[in-house]
Amino acid sequence: MKLDKTEMKILIELQKDGRLSRRMLADRIDVSTPTVSSKIEKLENMGIIEGFRVEIDHRKLGFQKYFFKIESEGKTEEEIREVFAGSERLRQIEKLEGSGFLLTLFINDFSQLDKATEYLEKEDGIKIKEVWRTQDEESKIPNIPLDENVPLDITCYYCNKPIKGEPEKWKKDGKEHYFCCSSCADLYEEKYEKIKEKWSGE
Numbered sequence: 001m002k003l004d005k006t007e008m009k010i011l012i013e014l015q016k017d018g019r020l021s022r023r024m025l026a027d028r029i030d031v032s033t034p035t036v037s038s039k040i041e042k043l044e045n046m047g048i049i050e051g052f053r054v055e056i057d058h059r060k061l062g063f064q065k066y067f068f069k070i071e072s073e074g075k076t077e078e079e080i081r082e083v084f085a086g087s088e089r090l091r092q093i094e095k096l097e098g099s100g101f102l103l104t105l106f107i108n109d110f111s112q113l114d115k116a117t118e119y120l121e122k123e124d125g126i127k128i129k130e131v132w133r134t135q136d137e138e139s140k141i142p143n144i145p146l147d148e149n150v151p152l153d154i155t156c157y158y159c160n161k162p163i164k165g166e167p168e169k170w171k172k173d174g175k176e177h178y179f180c181c182s183s184c185a186d187l188y189e190e191k192y193e194k195i196k197e198k199w200s201g202e
Ligand SMILES: [Zn+2]
Pocket: 156, 157, 158, 159, 160, 161, 179, 180, 181, 184
């Protein structure tokens, strides 16, 4: 079971612009507005479209991407994250070889850069090795590009394998679940009932 051409086109257009109205979408891909609406509903039910969010280009707000290469003996990723006390500026921590970490921060003024440096410096067991910044394209978080000519398989909700042929459908709590075979559907239902029991028993 694959997404059809219309569904692919809807996803491609929405990736380009999530604010397109259903009517504008219909115009662009040359189908009727009700078709677009029902396709979007289906894609939402399947969890393929998770919501329409506004994408922010941080560069336009003056943010730049900074990298901090640090050395830290015995600190975990979690502990390093705590240094920034949940600040949104810290975007990513990557473990490097040995005791190294690479931190990615989005910073839009020098006082914030000083602060980040200060936080790291006064923390025992952390040494800043290198700091550099980039203004390149990747500071915008990219979407994965879709190609309408490369078919996307819908995967089984239980075993995650691509569904060949007609799916087994199961509707629960307003969500439609698709399975590759009836035994996956049964196994999932069993699991679902068990979880439900557990929660209602508490
Ligand atoms: Zn399956």
